[in-house]
Amino acid sequence: MSLQNARSPLSLPPFIERRLDEAVLRLTRPADAGTIDFSVPAGEAALIAPDSISWKIFRNPVALFCGGVAAVILELAEPSVRTGVWEHSSFRRDPVRRLQRTGQAAMVTVYGPRSVSERMIAGVVRMHEHVSGETPGGVPYRANDVALLDWVQATATFGFATAYSRYVRPLDDAALSRVFAEARASAQLYGAAGAPGSVEEWRAMLDGMRGRLEPSPIVFEFLELMRTSPALPGPLRPLQRLMVRGAVELVPAWVRERLGLSDRDRASRAELAVLRRLGRSADRVLLPSSPAVQSCRRLGVPTTVLTRW
Template sequence: MANFLKTWQTELKRTLTGSADAVPEWVPLLADGHDAGYFLPGSATWAVHGSMSTIVAGIRALLMQALHPGALAGVYDHSHFREDPLGRLASTIRWIFTVTYGSTYAAQAASGWVLRIHEQVNGLYVDGHGVERNYSADDPELLRWVHIAFTDAFLSTHKIWGARIPGGPDEYVREWIQAGTLMGVRVLPASEREMRGMLDKWYDDGDLKFDARVKEVVDFLRRPPLHPSLMVGYRVLFAAAVATLEPKYRELLGLKKAHLGPIPLPAVTGTRIVLWVIHLALGKVGPSEMAARSRLKRLGLLP
């Protein structure tokens, strides 16, 4: 049992950070810098991104993002999500946590790095109306879809499995506008209601679609190449992500809430248990937050 738990903890860290034996090299760098960064302890952003619910949010966001054929084309044509899914996950986590916890310079540098990669991502896709279009990863409209899908996922899952958000859900949506701005996104929502309205417009206008590519991504997310010790917990988290989707998006993705025969499985309770276990394994405060607090103390912004 002890060996199993050690293996499980090691593989969990590898999956979420890309490093099994040590803190990733970029995390201690969050202690560097000469200002507070964009967000502080007590902010809505720190509350949401410091929650274990972000693990479920990541799955939900990827499911939602796959529904926009322009956004999906960039991932499908240019990323290595099949060969190195954990590497892509680790890169996304690095950017989110650097913007959340890093100095202004670190957040801007991390965003610039992503934008330089985006310069090489372009091609053709068929939109939801059957029209062939050009796509580019730095297209503000596609970036807006990705930003809102992430924001919606973080907020939706935190409202179920997280603690109180300082200032409420609208404050989180407003604060996280900064991340979109760093990525060159325009016309961002400033409230939860406005965000839902933007999502609904994409749906109502017929811009989203399900096809063979989406099915491949959904199947991949349903059964990713994780270590066997993680798969039981992951199945619970995937079921939770599906359960949090609005029915119309769940139906469009061809997904249903988890059932055992006619009996619905308790995804919310099961996920609360899985996230609690992960919380125990990773520690009460994540290394990114600890590095940020070290910088803030050095600057005299924390006691």
């Protein structure tokens, strides 16, 4: 895939740019967490290089939201992951805060200075050491089990990459494999030693999960929370519901069928066209407060690296 042609950024009126900046930051900045300055320390590299495909994917709010929700649907289809997430996280009590913390973790992992990323990931690993239990089916689980970590890492990479490919810019198998390869460094730090490094390895993993994935009312409870929680400002709430339907569309067909997700849960053809227009427009907007733009400043690289293909 050629990464040589840069598209010109989309200029927005200052008022609209500020409102968009605030809306995107709301997805990735928990109110009770300290602000992370991605512009310092000068010159410190991230886990992933600025010319990566990942740096392009994770700055797009449509890909971030749709891909993140699709990943969680796949995670909740696995009984051990589902039980751990639902019983040991704040999804049910405070879904917006959980969404924001997950978004912030993704930003730090992709764009943050390596020292900050490694420190954050080490904290997550320590927290997972205390998470264990038993599924309703009587199967014991540990959050730091490598097989479960592999699945969580794989579904996240699949979700974000597929959302970008579907709603922003098509990625061929070589590009998708590159995204999986780019995620390996952080996956290793999380303990996901067997996370797929290519799209072929992901497809093999997914096929091997046919005997494990199962339906659960929790999947539908999660989707309702994502549709109705105030993750976006009031005027953008219809867009939030649209992106949830767009996320369901990304889930592989046999998994949707296994989970009992119907056409009513998916985006229509007209809605998919709207998502593609939104995703492609968002890809040309360089918001000044975004971690991607701040990280370009930290590394002294032009922001055109974010739009160059």
